[in-house]
Amino acid sequence: MGETEIAGALERGLANALARVSLPAPEGLRRLTGGATMESWRFSSGGEDFVLRRAPSLSFMAGRPFGHATEAAIIRAAHRAGVTAPEVVVELTPDDGIGSGFVMRALPGTPDPRAILEMGDPAQLLREVAQDLARIHSLNRKSLPGDVPEMDYADAVAGLAEQFEEAGADRPIIALGLKWLQDNLPEPVEPVLNHGDYRLGNILAEDSHLTGVLDWELAHFGDRHEDLAFGCMAVWRFSRVERPALGLGPLEDYLAAYEAASGVGVDRERFRFWMVYRTVWWVLGCLRMASFWRSGDDRMLERVVISRRTSEQELDLLLLIEEDAPEEERLRPVPRAADVAEPLGEASAGELATAIAEWLGTVKERMEGHDRFQLAVARNALGMIARNDAGAMQVEDAALARELLAGGKSLASPGMLARLRRAALDKLAADVPKYPMLARARTLWMGED
Template sequence: MAVTPASPGPESITLAEGVGEVLRAATGRTIGEVSLRRFTGGASKQVYAVDARDDAGAAVRAVLRRDPPGHGDAARMGAEAACLRAAAVAGVPVPAVLAAANTAPGIDAPYLLMEMVEGESIPRKLHRDPEFAPVRDRLAADLGRVLGLIHRTPLDTLDSLDDEDPLDTIEQIYRGLDEPRPAVEMGLRWLREHRPPPRRKTLVHGDFRLGNFLIASDGVRAVLDWELAHRGDPIEDLGWLCVRAWRFGAPAPVGGLGTREQLLDGYAQTTGIRPAPEELHWWETFGTLKWLVLSRFQAERHLGGQERSVELAAIGRRVCESEYDLLSVLGMLDESVVVPAASEPAATVHDRPHLTEMLDLVADTLTEEIAPTLTAEQQRQRFLLRICVNLLGTATRELHAGPAATTEVAELLGELDCDSEAELAAGLRSGALSYSDNEVRRVVSLAVLSRLEVANPRHLH
């Protein structure tokens, strides 16, 4: 007996088909076949470029942000859409929201569909490419002006946003990791002791940095990624933009693009408010500590066994970069500290080449012979390959370094009657030890510098 196949149900709709249906409803246009291209990066959201054509042959382009299916946060996605709409009314350059909902057939998760805005977000290109030369010198001030517009956005449609104390929140995340770090304890105590008076709460973007806005030859085109937006002290956004991690190797303090004075000039033009350098410094210090804790929090997904990931493992080894940055911004780095020289390879029963030589050889082969064969369409593979090469370099440097630094740190800890860095951290937290003590700064500096010399020595320069 022949059986007529059943019509496909909603469960059989592909993601591209589901996006097409949403586009048709949002634009009122007849949309043809939809193609999707997933962007690399994005720790918590899946982001896709959407390309299609309508029945007249006109291009229809959009960007889809969705939660990973099965791990959605509808309230948070809805708040992100509300922020985009409110910011647009306030004059902030943002993508127009085409659609947002808790789910849709084929999309199967909370999502946000926005217009496609042309522009560049890659820091290296913004720092170096000639096409941005005409605007580069004024970008720091432009970003200050954009932040001013964000902070002037009315809050009457944004009641769902969090307004918790950010210092309490980041300390809670840090304590939850149960990995005491002396540098973090020093930072937390300093921040508690030097906190400036709070300002009136405004809309705070929460992640305003290079990579999260689009730049064209005429300036800032769009501010992206509002998932961390909240109500809070507006200077938080300015300090976050000044954190060294967001300079991506360039020397200028504001995203590698300009000076703090330029940033504050632009901000004052929009708001009439010019924060004192001390206030901006406090929030830059907070942002540095925040990134340190969030980096370690991200790495915990791998280290705690929830998700096996070379990318997250690499983040765990780079936490020391933020430790170094935190000590530097606090003025607590003992620059007289010298990390012990690398030891000679120990005698071994194994044949040559030595282990470090093999690691170097594999890294060189991946970099020089395999990486150039990957195409532009293989961006994810190229990204992972770079991470693998970096981890091989870290392993090689650790083998070269040997136990000398570990031994010297243990000796300095012993002079403070501490058996470990965790015990030193506990003493700093209780107040039994002071971050102003030169011996405390010396041992913390040596431990951090020793980790950094292995993980990423280029960060020192």
Template sequence: MAVTHAASSLGDGIRVALSDSFGDEITVGEPRQLTGGASRQIWAVDVRGVDGQSQDVVLRRDPPGHGDADRMRAEVACLRAASAVGVPVPTVLASGDTAPGIDAPYLVMDMIVGESIPRKLQRDSEFDEVRTHLADAMGYVLGQIHRADTGTLGMLDAGDPLDAIEAVYRDLEQPRPAVEVGLRWLRENRPARRPNALVHGDFRLGNVLVDGGGIRGVLDWELAHLGDPIEDLGWLCVRAWRFGAEPPVAGIGTREQLLDGYERAAGIRPSEAELHWWEAYGTLRWLVLSQFQSQRHLSGAENSIELAAIGRRVCESEYDLLLILGLLDNIDPSPDVAVPSVHDRPSLSEILELVTGTLRDDVAPVLDGAHERERYLLRICVNLLGIAGRELSAGDRTGEVTELLAALDCTSEADLADRIRTGAVSYADTAVRQLISTAVLTRLRVANPRHVLRPSQT
């Protein structure tokens, strides 16, 4: 795991923060910043008591100067409420709005050892046995979370999640027909709302720690809120969190296993229709959040190749949303037309393919664990080069979409999106379905053709 080193003042701040739990005579090693923190920094540090016994602890803090004390206090409250009902979570050892040397809202907790990388959990032989019951175990843990006492959690948001994600989408001012279809379908088919419970908000592989015995810890409570508990189950079933694997629950199990575990812990079992609605909502939510993340780069607010690359993945969620709503028409693309070129071979698309293959097969494998970040960025570059090569090979298919738009008297996809929103056209109309499917599949077959399911898989 990649680490960086901090000034000693951070270690001093951690030592003072932990004095109530460990006493004044503890010594603290040099903090090591761990990779993986998105909006918050994560530091590991070795703490040694006067008896010579050592313990690894973890500091989570907001970036200095950009703190949200209310949100950090809420995360601490969630961890304690979840722990009280048996949810495996790190023990909070210290927390505060700030401290000398830490200089931001923070919490310190014990370190739980386990694996969180989805592809390892899905494929590595050491997890073969635990995979047979991991979906059930995830359902059981969610049932425990939803039984937590919310009496101390009044600081959490408790609004309508569909209203909230629509507000994010509207603020982007990037109308998309697939999103408008999703919003209308969700409002027309919404199930009765269950009583508010503690909702984790981002429960999926990557945010749980697992070993050969099962789930050892539930992490990252930043998005926790009060709401309909089935939201967490639907989010776990979103196709994006399968990471290419086929089983519908996190790529490791079935919905029946998930619901079996959940029913044992929570005493309720949502219907297939209810779970389906929340899975559709989760897919729409990830679609909009992907738009939001890419816009952070495209607007100039944050220069990031990672965020930029997400912009080409929005069509994956468009496809998934149409698929789960039963509104996807599998349109075959028009045949490629070879365009003569004055240039010698290798062609531009062939050059991109050669460079992509060299970086992927010859350069990436020689980077060791000390270059984890560089390997990650290299994978992004390889993916973007692949997209560029496929787009060149496919040619510009904008004309196909333009013709379908013209048949509906629409000037653009944004125009069609507005008409779906106002009800001027129906998303169930055959011509509308064909147009949206054609546009989404055209984008997806360039961005990530492996994401398109075979007929036998749908």
């Protein structure tokens, strides 16, 4: 079913839902780009703009800690407390016939990370982000739904290990990260409400001011340092990897603003633990995207492409934990890349993929909305095929992963760090060669400009 047909079905169900709050039928319904898990659709009703947040299928909600009714209640509580959360207008019901979700009043500002990073006063926006996060962490538990989960740190790390096993347990760098988490598990602290996904891409901004915080589906009670760390991961800094705090500025400025707003000090060691934890969490989340696609629950092209972003997180994870390696291992030269033979004879699979990607570029201007976004994703996928075909890499090594996870080998093992660095560089160069941290890693590890 194409975007136009889906929009037609949604209009009928939305009209049903909106009527419950005395709003007229939707107009101008259109799919918004982005969103690794949920769909977002923007529309007008009665002269105002709204956004529908919706699961792509009811089965997609299976296994989640809570449903959209609880998410909507969390957002309502945050909105009442002065957090820059949207106003929830109405939740969908089964009778609406369009799945699970809710409607929010649209907020001003853009969610586009690159547009936000170009705004004139990033320091001001960073302060407002820190203040907003402090408000979220101060929410009274009694004002929130009773089924919001509380994280047990040890259980959470064990859950990541289970996901690793389900995904094949054959990625050495992920195994190394899991072992580090097991060895560095912190003592529990008084839990606060965590947004769970507070980062560029999930905030709205306008003229260097924070105007909204979106996507509360991962909210839970836990360590405030987890929320602080997640937005600082390299992947969420986009093009501004030199600005550790959400791509907006220095980490110390961010943490100082948070401490001033919350009245609570930030423990730098706990912060580092949650940086590593969330990097492992996200790399495994990327791997799971392929299983969603294979199951048929969600056959969106984005799922399989996101699954290849594991290479980003593997490199970032190695950068986070390699400082624990002995100095002689950190100084050991990285092996040079293997030579790749020039193709001969008929076109290779990679060359076919390149040809298709080039042709798709010629029809880009004929596409609109989410279809145009999907075309760009398709071209990225074809580029991955072409580059992987040229490199013919072997990234899985179950035996080594088991040894690292068991502690039989580590970053202290002679040559291990250099070997993993080479593997991370080669894999990322094939999957996402424009990822900004790739250039930084090459400079740090090989002295390349």
